[in-house]
Amino acid sequence: MEAFDYRDGELCAEDVPVRELAETYGTPLYVYSRGHILSQFHALKNVMAEVDPLICYAVKSNTNAAVISALAGEGAGADVVSGGELLRARRAGVPADRIVFAGVGKTEAEIEYALKEGILYFTVESEPELERISEVAQQTGTTGRIAIRVNPDVDPKTHKYTSTGKKENKFGVDLERAMAAYERAAELPGIEITSLHMHLGSPIMTSDPYAEALEKVAPLCRDLKTRFSTFRHIDIGGGLGIPYREEDTAFDLDAFAYAVIPPLKALGLTVSMEPGRYLTGNGGILVTRVEYVKDNPFKKFIVIDAAMNDLIRPALYEAYHAIRPVRDTRETVFGDLVGPICESGDFFAANRDLPAVGPGELLAVMSAGSYGFVMAGTYNSRPLAAEVMVSGNQHRLVRKRQDMEDIFRDEVIPDWN
């Protein structure tokens, strides 16, 4: 489902004009399409129906409670990476037995909380973590179900900061050492071996890395099945890509299913997946208003009221986001789209044809539903933006805009005397 499209020359979010949203809630404003997020979920669920995967939404991509609860309502689980995300997922209605917990640095308190909740399993990233889970499980009289995160050393062909399944990355346990890690797990009290996990990185635009990784881990899975009677499950991670550029083609779900279903069926394990971006990425935009158009002798700068504190992906990964005018115009100007922050990295588009808009007009930064608001901060004392969700012709505020009091509230000037 195309969530954001033009009707009568106006960009709409589902059936609601984006201009109306900007007038009601102000800018910068994150707008999410509930319909798009759910249709992505169902498309994935349907194409993978033969192995009926549990889809554990990677909450980190967009932690808004309205997003998590919409997906939970359709049967999604959650992939969390902190105690905070676990609490969010539970509060948004995700049953504990559909939650998986990844991350290289789980604290004792986080492990204790997850054990008490009874999560589906921990995605274990190292042997010391196995030992810690075992200790906490014994102290609390619980059992920790575990998957070892196996690093299959496959190149996902993405940005070096978002590649996670190569041998030089900090994540998981090398394929060669994985059986030894499982053997260690089997010796430890309070641990039940149930699963194997892999996640290669993101965004991945073809099914080849998944097929290659599955081929690499299949012999290990077969061994694990014969060695450990409780071993029953494989998690193939997330990372499925989305189109960011107008000319990008969508991730080919049919090709993905064709590549991964036969090897998964051959393994005879239950399956889960952890998509984030695929569900939420193109289900969100960042709406911003133009403040100034600045003509330097060498370049034109369109200065907007959103900044890198609202959406850091261009500064962090040189990520590309398409820019669309809210009132449709074919006219373009060449230049940079920049925010007001005192950093040259504060840009949304550089050296591009941009919509020819003037002060007061609205623009949409596309594909901002994942790793957008969740990575926002208050640098330059800029309050966090508001978030709105649209469903058909309805819209709801799903996070209020911060005000300056919210920013100052927890700060203390010491009384030294």
Ligand SMILES: Cc1ncc(COP(=O)(O)O)c(C=O)c1O
């Ligand atoms: C373990 C794990 N699973 C899933 C994801 C979600 O990735 P994506 O949003 O690209 O699907 C990530 C992303 O960092 C991850 O680290």
